Amino acid sequence: MAYIGQGIKQGTFKVLDTSGNTYNGSNTTFSLGTQVGAAAQLLVSHDGVIQLPGTDYTLASGGASITFSTAPASGASIFITEISGAVGGTVTPSDNSVGITQLNVSDGSNGQALTTNGSGTLSFSTISTGLTGIDDQSSSNDDQITITDTAVIINEDSDSIDFRVESNSNANMLVVDGSTDCVAIGQAAGNSSFELDIAGDVRLFNSGDGFETIDFDSNRGSAGDFLGDITGKWNGTEVARISLRAGTDTSNKDDGGIHFEVSSAGGSLGESFKILPNTDVQFGGNADIGINVTPGDAKFVIGEVFDNIAGIITNDQTSGSSGETHYFLKRNNSTVGSISATNSSTSFNTSSDYRLKENVTYSWDATTRLKQLKPARFNWISDDTNTLVDGFIAHEVTAVPEAIHGTKDATETKNNVVLDSNGNMLHHSITEAEWTAGKEETPPKYPTDSTWQASKEFIIPQQIDQAKLVPLLVKTAQELEARIKALEDA
Secondary structure: OOOOOOOEEEEEEEEEOOOOOOOOOOOOOOEEOOOOOOOHHHHEEOOEEEEEEEEEEEEEHHEEEEOOOOOOOOOOOOEEEEEEOOOOOOOOOOOOOOOHHHHHHOOOOOOOEEEEEEOOOEEEEEEOOOOOOOOOOOOOOOEEHHHEOOOOOOOOOOOOOOOOEEEOOOOOEEEEEEEOOEEEEEOOOOOOOOEEEEEOOEEEEEOOOOOOEEEEEEEOOOOOOEEEEEEEOOOOOOOOOOEEOOOOOOOOOOOOOOEEEEEOOOOOEEEEEEEEEOOOOOOOOOOOOOOOOOOOOEEEEEOOOOOOOOOEEEOOOOOOOOOOOEEEEEEEEEEEEEEEEEOOOOEEOOOOOOOHHOOEEEEEEOHHHHOOOOOOEEOOOOOOOOOOOEEHHHHOOOHHHHEEOOOOEEEEEEEEEEEEEOOOEEOOOOHHHHHHHOOOOOOOOOOOOOOOEEEEEEEEEEEEEEEHHHHHHHHHHHHHHHHHHHHHHO
């Protein structure tokens, strides 16, 4: 209740102390000595005239100052009262007018955030940059999602829970099955026999030129006939296919097995190779078999025989005038030898065409050269019977050096060797640990009576091409025959 005399200084109303302000007829902005949320919270008297908020005055400096629309005259009497609480409804603070002071908290340090203790008290505190875990509120399954600066981890406690991603039409588009330790795609749970179990087809696709694809197709053909295909495509056309078959398929292929098919440019797929359930390996059709070559009419080719590299060509000739089977050996783009067989004989041939030779002479002393040879009688060390045989010692055949291959007393050292009971090398580059473990396998990978040695020196034997001696023998026989005839004529 009001009364005559001293008025109420503070309560619902608070008289602001503005005694420090100087009114000189030019200044318009003055300090309030506090911070006010809105102009409507002030009752302002200018020389006994009540001022209209928003028209006669506004707030400045975030509510800490008042700005008059007209500068108060020098010596003006200004009386300002702050009205606590809402006046005429809800009071909205001016933009950027609420500070730490209004919140009744002490300022924190750089990077801190405002938190509550749950009992109405606000304070600044440090918040971790990463979540240590998201709990599903179960006492047995904590930290199902862990987020740190370096990783996002699901199910860090290794509980038997699933991770599942849904698509628009499939609730199990991606599943990490916690009980089977399997990643399943397109199905509810994976098979514990597989680490990746996919329901449906799989495609690897490249949207570049040609639209290359590799399809893993599990739905081709009749049920039970196809286990699946791996198909390579170019511009939408199949160019290669590997088929895994369990029975008779719709293309009338052989039952079961693994079938490899390729196509020529723009052509249809043709089977070139297959592995059948009876463990047979077959090459389909009449296709040639080759390694890095264009074999032509040959049936089997090893090596780049049409380049300057040695190679082998086999040819099973079932028709023609010769009726022979040939095994051709080539070097420097030329046939240097062959093995040929007929129904009655086998021939080992060395190329001797005159078109391959130069600097040919027919006059030379074969007899003198032959006498330099030293035939010997000996037995082989590896022959337990000690059978005596006739032959030559390689390094002694100096009269016919073209017949000798290799260097006298040559050796080579092999490391980590496995030896048989006679000291012969069975394997090399096998560590002692591998050798020990191999002997304990069932059946043993290495003989139980074998030994291991860190290194061993082995001989590189010299060899003799006996055929190189035949021309010398023939020429010597001719020379001797000529001498005999000359003696007879005399």
